[in-house]
Amino acid sequence: MMKAQMTRILLSLVVSAAATLCAHAQDYPNKPVRIVVPYPPGGNTDIVARLMADQFGKLWGRPVQVENRAGAGGTMGTDYVARSAPDGYTIQLAALATNATAPSVYAKLAYDPVKDFAYIAPLTFTSNVLVVNAKLPASTLKELIAYVRANKGKLNFSSPGIGISNHLAMELLLKAADIEAVHVPYKGSAQATTAVISGEVQMTLDPVSSSVQHIRAGTLKPLGVSARTRSPLLPDVPTFAEAGVPGVEAYTWTGLAVPAGTPADIIARLHRDTAAILKLPEMRERFAAMGSEVVDMTPAQFQVFIRSEAQKWGDIARRVGAKAE
Numbered sequence: 001m002m003k004a005q006m007t008r009i010l011l012s013l014v015v016s017a018a019a020t021l022c023a024h025a026q027d028y029p030n031k032p033v034r035i036v037v038p039y040p041p042g043g044n045t046d047i048v049a050r051l052m053a054d055q056f057g058k059l060w061g062r063p064v065q066v067e068n069r070a071g072a073g074g075t076m077g078t079d080y081v082a083r084s085a086p087d088g089y090t091i092q093l094a095a096l097a098t099n100a101t102a103p104s105v106y107a108k109l110a111y112d113p114v115k116d117f118a119y120i121a122p123l124t125f126t127s128n129v130l131v132v133n134a135k136l137p138a139s140t141l142k143e144l145i146a147y148v149r150a151n152k153g154k155l156n157f158s159s160p161g162i163g164i165s166n167h168l169a170m171e172l173l174l175k176a177a178d179i180e181a182v183h184v185p186y187k188g189s190a191q192a193t194t195a196v197i198s199g200e201v202q203m204t205l206d207p208v209s210s211s212v213q214h215i216r217a218g219t220l221k222p223l224g225v226s227a228r229t230r231s232p233l234l235p236d237v238p239t240f241a242e243a244g245v246p247g248v249e250a251y252t253w254t255g256l257a258v259p260a261g262t263p264a265d266i267i268a269r270l271h272r273d274t275a276a277i278l279k280l281p282e283m284r285e286r287f288a289a290m291g292s293e294v295v296d297m298t299p300a301q302f303q304v305f306i307r308s309e310a311q312k313w314g315d316i317a318r319r320v321g322a323k324a325e
Contacts, residue, residue, distance in 0.1 A: 028088055028266050032063045035256075037093045038077025040070045043189070044209060044290060048123055048254050049093040051286060055277040073161055073324055074098040075106060082111040086261035088270065092117070094257040096165040096313070100306060104314035105163030105324050113310065118267055119302040120256035121274045124292035127227035128169055128250055129234060131211050131220040132203040133196055141177075141223045141243035144203070148179040156182045156201040158192035163322040166192070168313050169226060169250035170205040171320045173240065176248045183320075196220060207252045208233050208291035226250040233291045255302060271299050 033056065037049045046068065053064040069077030078098040084090035092099075099113040111117075130141070138144040148155050159167035162185045174181060184201050186192040189210055195201045197219045208231045214220040215234065224243040225231050240248040256274060258267065277283060278294050287294060297305060316322075 028269055029060055029062050031089065032065060033060075033089050033091065034065050034067050035091045035093055036077050036081050037066060037068050038070060038074035038080075038095070038098050039068065041068050044124075044126070044207065044252075045093055045095055045254055047290070048287075051283065052093075052123065052256070052274075052277065055280065055283065056273065059273055059277065073102070073105075073164065075102055075109060075111075078102070078113075079110045081257070082116040082259055084259050086118075086259040086263075088258060088262055088266035090259065091120075091270070092257045093123075094119070094255045096251075096253055096309060097163070099255075099257065100309035101163055101165065101168060101313040101317055103310065104317035105322050107323065114303075114307055116260050117257040118260050118262050119299055119306055120258065120267060120270045121278075121299065122253055122255040122295050122297055122302055122305070123274075123278070124287050124290070125251040125253045125295050126207045126209060126290065126292040127225045127231050128166065128205045128252060129208045129211050129215075129225045129231070129237065130170075130173065130203065130205050130223045130240075131193075131196060131215065132223060133199050133201075134219055134221055135199065136202055136221065138223070139221060141238075141240065141245060144223055145177050145179055145245075148181060152180070153182075155203070156184045158184050158186055158195045158201040158204045160189045160192050161185050161187065162324045163317055165250065165252050165313070166205050166207075167322065168316045168320075169248075171316055171322075172250060173205065173226070173245065173248050176240075177245050193220075205250075212291065231291055232288060267299055 035049045035053050037046050039045050049066045053066050057064040069080050074097055078092060081090055081092035103109055138147045157170050186195060192204050193206055196204045211220060212233050215222050222234055222237045224240045225237055226248055227239055230239060
């Protein structure tokens with residue numbers, strides 16, 4: 001009798017839990033949703049977030065707000081999301097620096113990018129382009145390598161900050177090319193690019209979308225892109241592999257994440273709606289204009305990808321001693 005009663009109670013709990021999960025999916029969202037961007041307004045990450053917020057709002061018939069919480073290389077806003085209620089109403093615009101490389105760069109990080117988040121889907125993958133000062137006597141990657149070797153210890157490269165994806169990708173390129181250059185970190189991508197244009201430093205690795213206007217204006221020279229294929233924005237610029245340095249692939253990516261513990265049905269709903277938005281022709285065209293491509297992944301695949309990125313870039317960060325305060 002007791003065993004039968006316990007079985008009925010357990011069955012009742014299972015049915016109740018299933019009903020609750022269904023209710024989550026059917027009812028979500030029933031109040032405003034926030035997409036937290038851990039960077040200041042105006043950058044590519046912020047633009048992607050606002051495009052997605054607009055489309056989510058149309059799809060759900062609910063307001064979707066973008067909230068910028070910048071600071072500490074994006075880790076402050078990321079930590080804020082990690083500590084938010086796992087109910088699907090606080091979403092992070094995840095990025096490589098905050099959700100993959102941060103544990104290897106920051107000695108005291110309040111969150112674990114793998115354990116403290118559930119990942120929804122990637123949004124954009126943007127290749128980087130190696131650009132040099134317009135007056136530098138090198139117009140190809142091979143010429144640059146020869147020039148660096150002939151001027152050992154004299155060349156510098158800029159980045160938006162220590163441990164940022166641009167910095168680590170440049171370190172990967174230098175190792176693959178067997179050359180050395182001194183890293184000079186700046187406060188943001190704009191300053192890092194301006195430093196190359198002015199001649200304060202000789203080169204930088206930057207997302208194609210950020211550098212293309214300067215390349216077209218002739219103030220920067222492009223020598224190679226860090227992708228498997230050439231960028232549609234720079235069809236005449238070879239990949240690093242084509243330029244003679246294989247094995248250097250580096251993308252600046254964005255995606256969506258929610259706090260760990262968010263109900264599975266809400267994660268499934270967010271993934272389904274994100275996938276639908278990313279298939280819209282206007283979204284594909286807008287991202288292509290930014291030099292970005294869309295890569296389809298399930299939540300489980302994206303979670304595995306995060307682990308692999310953390311391992312790959314973490315190894316490089318530790319090798320070069322990339323540490324931020």
